[in-house]
Amino acid sequence: MERDLTYVLNEAIASYLENYQWLLDEINKGVAEAEAGDFASDDEVQAVLAKLTNEN
Template sequence: MSVVSVRLPDDIEQKLAALAEATGRTKSWHAGQAVSDYLDRELWQVAEIQQAIEEADAGDFASDEEVAAKMRKWGARAD
């Protein structure tokens, strides 16, 4: 397991310490969990954006009729 040093503002460290005490987990565990959750979310978003760019580059767009039908289905005007 790797060790990483991170500088945190005092208020964030205090929240982290309070959470650790309330849950019986270490600050390191919570920090590691927070980083893991953040990375999962960000990597998912980057992958989705890359996929959308590839689809756009391939010309894979919804037609005007498909968009209008979806808008009507949602109850929105499709002007």
């Protein structure tokens, strides 16, 4: 089924805006956490790094 250019562009723009809104929401959550002083401890960071690099 072939779509006209307007339909394709509208879908692309809608998808972009949805993704951009998600990104803004995540950034705002991170800023709120930072302003509240909600940071990972050094031990928590090291544990995650070890898990990601398989250095258990």
